Amino acid sequence: MVAPNVLEDRTGDAMLDLVRWAGGLTIADIPEAVVDDTQRRLLDLVAAGLAGTQADGVPQLLRAVADWGGRPVASVIGCPERTSVPHAVLLNATISRALELDDVHEKALLHPTVATAPIALALAEQDRSIDGARLLTALVAAQEVMCRLGLAPEYHVAGPRHRPRGWSFTYQCGALGGALVAALLRGLDESRTLDALGNAYTALAGNQQAIKEAALAIQVQQGVTAQTAVQSADLAALGITGPHEVLEGEYGWLSYWHGGSYDRSVVVTELGERWESAGASVKPYPVCRITHNTVGATLAATAGVAPADVDRIVVHVNSQESWEEVVHPLERRRRPTSSMDAQFSLPFIVAIAAVRGTVTLADLTESAIRDPRVLALADRVEPVLDPGFEAAAGRVIPMPVTVDVHLRDGAVVSRRSAHPLGHPGNPMDWAAVEAKVWDCAAWGVTPADGAVVEELVAAVRGLASEPSPGRVAGLLARAKAVSA
Structure with a gap:
C-alpha cells in the first residue's frame, strides 16, 4: 500500500x-x-x-x-x-x-x-x-x-x-x-x-x-x-x-x-x-447549441407560413465564432454530407425549422438530409455577420439572434431570440425533460x-x-x- x-x-x-x-x-x-x-x-x-x-x-x-x-x-x-x-x-x-x-x-x-x-x-x-x-x-x-x-x-x-x-x-x-x-x-x-x-x-x-x-x-x-x-x-x-x-x-x-x-x-x-x-x-434540439437561438427565431418567424411562400431567410449571425463554427464554408453548410455535418450547419438547420416546424433526430438521418424541400430552402438561407453584434467584446453568450423571413409577396417577418429554449432564462422544467427522455427512448x-x-x-x-x-x-x- x-x-x-x-x-x-x-x-x-x-x-x-x-x-x-x-x-x-x-x-x-x-x-x-x-x-x-x-x-x-x-x-x-x-x-x-x-x-x-x-x-x-x-x-x-x-x-x-x-x-x-x-x-x-x-x-x-x-x-x-x-x-x-x-x-x-x-x-x-x-x-x-x-x-x-x-x-x-x-x-x-x-x-x-x-x-x-x-x-x-x-x-x-x-x-x-x-x-x-x-x-x-x-x-x-x-x-x-x-x-x-x-x-x-x-x-x-x-x-x-x-x-x-x-x-x-x-x-x-x-x-x-x-x-x-x-x-x-x-x-x-x-x-x-x-x-x-x-x-x-x-x-x-x-x-x-x-x-x-x-x-x-x-x-x-x-x-x-x-x-x-x-x-x-x-x-x-x-x-x-x-x-x-x-x-x-x-x-x-x-x-x-x-x-x-x-x-x-x-x-x-x-x-x-x-x-x-x-x-x-x-x-x-439535437444540433450545435450555437444554432438554438436561430432555431427559435426561425420557428417564430415562419409559424403558419408555407415554405413555398418564403423567398429567402436572412440570419443575422451574432459573432465571428458562430460564423466559423456553423456557417463557413457556406455551400457545405447548406448541403451537409452527413448527419453529423448537418448538426453543425446553420443554413441547413434553419431550412429544417422552416420546412418542418421543428428540429428532431428524424430530420437529421442520412435520408432526411437529402430532402429536396429542405435543400431548396437551405439555398435561400442567407447568413450575414451582423456588425452590431460583432462590435461586442468578451463573452456575451448566448448572443441574441434576429431572423428576417422575406416572403414572396414582399412582406418581411422578423423575430428575435435572446434566450433559447432550455437556457436558465427560458428553462425546460422536469416535465419537459421527462418528455425528452421518452422521445429519446x-x-x-x-x-x-x-x-x-x-x-x-x-x-x-x-x-x-x-x-x-x-x-x-x-x-x-x-x-x-x-x-x-
Missing part, C-alpha cells in the same frame, strides 16, 4: 483552493435549487444516452473495447456485457454525447454533465458505499469547478479581439472536472486529488478540427476525456504523482495555455455562494423497455435519497439496446 502523501502547502495555485473547497463540500452546503438543477440535467443525460445507443460509431467502439478486454465491473449503456471502469466511461460518455443532446454551459463553452456523470455512475456501481447524496455532492463540486475554469480565461467570441479557438474547453475542462469527481468518489486525500488533476493535465487534449471535418472523433473525444480522467485518479491512488500547479504554474493551464490572461476571482471567489454551474442549459430501430425507463426516471428524481445510485448505470444498460 502506498503511504499517504502529506501535502506541503508549497503552492498558491488556484487549484488548491478548488480542491479544498470541493473536499469539504457536503450536500447540506448546496442550495436546493442547485441540487435540483443537477439532478434534472442528469435526467437529461439519461435521455441523451438512450438516443445515443443508435448513433454511428458506437458499434465500432464497442467492438474495440471488447477486443481490449478488462475486468467486468461496470455497465455500458445499451449492452448486457460489462467492462472495466475506464472502458465503460469511454463508451458511456461517447454514447451520451454522440447526438448533440446533452447539456451545455454556453458562456463557459463546455458540456458539464457528460464529462462527470458517466464517471460518477460507474464508480458508484463499483463501490456500493457511495450513496446518492455523496454522488450528487461530487457532481456539483466537479461541475462547478469545470464551469469556473471555462469562464476564467479571457476569450472574445466577437469584436476586434476575437481569435479562432482551435482548442476545446469541453474536453480540457472536462478532463479536470472528470478527474476531480473521480478523486472525490475514490476518497482520495487532498494531495492525491491534486495528483489526479495533475495527471489529467499532462494528458490534456481536445480540439475543434473534427467539427471542421465532420469526423466521428468529435463524439469519441468526449469518451477519451472521461477515460483519461478516471485513469488519472486511479494512477494517483496508486502513488503516481502529478504536477500540483496545474492552473498557475509556469506551464499551467491558465498561465501558459491562456497566456496569463484570466480572471482569478472567477475561479476562487465566493465558492459555495456563487454557483456558476447553475448557468448550464438543457438542449431541446422511442428513437431508432431498437425498442426501449418502458418499465425500465420509468424506473430510470424515478431513480434520478429520487437520487438524493437513493442508497445505491450505481443502479442507474445498470438500468441504462437494460433500457435500450445499442443498434447493431
Whole structure:
C-alpha cells in the first residue's frame, strides 16, 4: 500500500483552493435549487444516452473495447456485457454525447454533465458505499469547478479581439472536472486529488478540427476525456504523482495555455455562494447549441407560413465564432454530407425549422438530409455577420439572434431570440425533460423497455435519497439496446 502523501502547502495555485473547497463540500452546503438543477440535467443525460445507443460509431467502439478486454465491473449503456471502469466511461460518455443532446454551459463553452456523470455512475456501481447524496455532492463540486475554469480565461467570441479557438474547453475542462469527481468518489486525500488533476493535465487534449471535418472523433473525444480522467485518479491512488500547479504554474493551464490572461476571482471567489454551474442549459434540439437561438427565431418567424411562400431567410449571425463554427464554408453548410455535418450547419438547420416546424433526430438521418424541400430552402438561407453584434467584446453568450423571413409577396417577418429554449432564462422544467427522455427512448430501430425507463426516471428524481445510485448505470444498460 502506498503511504499517504502529506501535502506541503508549497503552492498558491488556484487549484488548491478548488480542491479544498470541493473536499469539504457536503450536500447540506448546496442550495436546493442547485441540487435540483443537477439532478434534472442528469435526467437529461439519461435521455441523451438512450438516443445515443443508435448513433454511428458506437458499434465500432464497442467492438474495440471488447477486443481490449478488462475486468467486468461496470455497465455500458445499451449492452448486457460489462467492462472495466475506464472502458465503460469511454463508451458511456461517447454514447451520451454522440447526438448533440446533452447539456451545455454556453458562456463557459463546455458540456458539464457528460464529462462527470458517466464517471460518477460507474464508480458508484463499483463501490456500493457511495450513496446518492455523496454522488450528487461530487457532481456539483466537479461541475462547478469545470464551469469556473471555462469562464476564467479571457476569450472574445466577437469584436476586434476575437481569435479562432482551435482548442476545446469541453474536453480540457472536462478532463479536470472528470478527474476531480473521480478523486472525490475514490476518497482520495487532498494531495492525491491534486495528483489526479495533475495527471489529467499532462494528458490534456481536445480540439475543434473534427467539427471542421465532420469526423466521428468529435463524439469519441468526449469518451477519451472521461477515460483519461478516471485513469488519472486511479494512477494517483496508486502513488503516481502529478504536477500540483496545474492552473498557475509556469506551464499551467491558465498561465501558459491562456497566456496569463484570466480572471482569478472567477475561479476562487465566493465558492459555495456563487454557483456558476447553475448557468448550464438543457438542449431541446439535437444540433450545435450555437444554432438554438436561430432555431427559435426561425420557428417564430415562419409559424403558419408555407415554405413555398418564403423567398429567402436572412440570419443575422451574432459573432465571428458562430460564423466559423456553423456557417463557413457556406455551400457545405447548406448541403451537409452527413448527419453529423448537418448538426453543425446553420443554413441547413434553419431550412429544417422552416420546412418542418421543428428540429428532431428524424430530420437529421442520412435520408432526411437529402430532402429536396429542405435543400431548396437551405439555398435561400442567407447568413450575414451582423456588425452590431460583432462590435461586442468578451463573452456575451448566448448572443441574441434576429431572423428576417422575406416572403414572396414582399412582406418581411422578423423575430428575435435572446434566450433559447432550455437556457436558465427560458428553462425546460422536469416535465419537459421527462418528455425528452421518452422521445429519446422511442428513437431508432431498437425498442426501449418502458418499465425500465420509468424506473430510470424515478431513480434520478429520487437520487438524493437513493442508497445505491450505481443502479442507474445498470438500468441504462437494460433500457435500450445499442443498434447493431
